[in-house]
Amino acid sequence: MNENTKFVSKEEYDALERELVDAERKFYANLEVLEEKMKKLSTLQKLSQLVFETRDLEVVFDKIVEFSVNVLEVEKTLILSLNEDGKFKVLNHKGYSRKIKDKISNVIIDPSNKYIVKLAANKEVNLVKDVETEFSAELGLCQIILCPIFNDKGNLSVIYVVGYSKDNLSTYKGFLDDDCNYFRLITDQITLAYQNISFTKNLEKLIKDRTQQLINKSKDIIVMLENLPQGIVSIIQGMIIHKEYSAYTEKILEVNDLAGKDAISLLFDNSSLGPDAISQIETRILSSIDEDKLNFELNGSSLPVQIIKKVENGDEKILDLTWTPICNHNNIIERLMVSIRDVTTMKELERLNAGQKKELEVVGKILNMGSSSFENFISKAHEYLSQNEKILKNNADLDNETIILLFRNMHTLKGSVRLYDLSSLVDTIHEAEQRYEDLRKNADAWEKNVLLKDLEVIQEKIFEYNEIYQNKLASVLKNPNIVSMQLETFEKIVTAIEKRNDNEFTKIVKNSPNLKCFSDAFSDILNGLASLAKSLEKERPTMVVHDGNVFFVANKISFLEDIFTHALRNSIDHGIETAKERISAKKAPAGTISISVRLENNKNLIFTIEDDGRGLPMKKLREKGVVAEIFKRDEIIADEDVAQLIFRSGISSAEKVTQISGRGVGMDAIKGMIEEKGGLINVEFLDKSTKGDDFRQFKIVMFIPNDNIAYKIT
């Protein structure tokens, strides 16, 4: 026996045994409670799960009252909700005896009940003890667990759990703290469930709304695609047309059922683009679809924006194309949208508009010229052009003289065109003139067809002018009112002559639209001098006209106009210096040109023209005469004879050929025209002979027979 062995007495043993038994009993009792609790908790867990997942709180309320009565063994449970009328209504109940159940199934609990007021205020689960109710007479005092539940709108519902002390059905011994805890949990769960349900409902509503919006949008797009007067297609992978495209596209391209068609051939077959350009486009589109947007940004800018395409019925359409990539959220291009606009009509209108503008310009020019000047111009132009045409057609070879004639005609025509500022003709005529000029250097290089083509082009343009004149202006300008006015004047003249009233006669003549003094008759030319001088970078010359009381018949002076056009141009171009040169020569910056007119015995018109420019370059003319083998270098020739060289074709004193003159035909053309009318032209020096001077002042004197073109009226 171990020395540690201890002996106990019987009393001590009994006491220990009692303790043990008691402990065992307590243990099992606790175990039972624990098991009970576990059971409750597990049921609660299931209920929680249900509440969490539910979409229908009716079902949940059923389960709650069941849990309350069956598991927690509470006698009676009510679930009430506060109605809009401010009264509670029973939503669910369990545990009431039939008699009471009937009574309470529509029982209204007063919201002003002090417990409810307290509940609504502290929003916590409350345990209220020893409460007397309308059933207390029968069932005794009760305890109530009040659970507030607030739905998503903040409205109060209450779980109302009651245990009565005298209820026979019950094993009720008063509520435990745990019971309150269970209901706290349930309450929280239900509040969450409300939020969940409301959230889900909102979400559903949102999705529904969005879906509806999407449907509406799709409808809108479809309506748009159906009705938009514009072609819209999109190209998807495989280079085909997506099934949704605007109906108008079919109308533009005149092809039906575009969906799935090859995009490249649909858009670019029979177009203005060559196969290489089309293959480029194909490559660029291929490199865009299903690729990052960047690829389109880098390659798309070279896609065509306008093409001309021949459609099925043979019409040519001008199409504007706009390319837009349609990307997904990752910036990958899903399709390439192409908007197609048929701008054929617009372009046509633009063209017409441009034509109209040009027409108006032409009308303005012709109005400035006046009807008779214009008709003169047309007939003269026709004359020159047909003469050139005849020469070109009838000659296999061109001799120098013929070339000069061709050139002179064109040069004169250019003069008129410039004078009247018929701008669309100037360049064409200048080009033709340049070609004749080249021929003068190398007569063998002539190409008949090119020269004839020039004439044709000029003829065409002149024809355009004439068309506009005939269609728009002739009838207006030749209005009978104008004619009758002239007749009236004529009658007055006759009357004046009959009455031998010279003053009256003079007055009438001076007012007659047909008789004009020099400045009026040649106003076109004189007015044109400013722009002429400007284009030669010279100051506008001062004109001094001594008109000698000579009046010209307006429609008979067109040849004189040609003469003065040439003569004045020569003066400004060759005679008058630039402002700078003049200032350093102590002259006024602007030159002066003087014209005097005389009518001798009513038979001869005598014009003189002089300017205060540098004078005739004698040395240079002499040199040219030698080069042209007109005289020998050491030959003694009078200045008067040297001066005659200015009338010889091909000799110009100008240093450079300008567009205005300086081709050595100005003066020879004048001479030709004057001689044709049976007149004479000459140079006279103004300064007394100082032989050997480089420059000599001079005037041009012209004698022209007066073939009823002018009258002297004093």
Added chain:
Amino acid sequence: MTKKKILIVDDSEAVRSSLKKIILQQNSDLEIEVCEADNGTAGFELFEKKQPFALIFSDYNMPNMNGLDMCKKIKEKFGSNAPPMILLTTQSNPDLMAEGKKVGVTAWVIKPMSTKTLIQIVERFIKNFK
């Protein structure tokens, strides 16, 4: 400030010099240095030697090593330190482009490339490069 470097790899001398000229002219406000190589192998070696670069322009079709293989090598060796790589080609080939995407080619540009596009690329990538 160190110069931003652009690598141009193309077997055509004319293409290289015109690219270079446009880049330098259009970005005279930026400090840019242009390096050139005439094939993929030389391009890779130059890249290794002189990196970091801000941008690579490379032709696809070149002797020795093509542009795509060069980009692949650069990406393998330098990973995220590789600059944006723009490949130039005359023909779009979806397989090639797919491979380029795998390798990390930033974009394919179809030749002929417009000056505007070139300027756009340089602006976009050079101005982001620090």
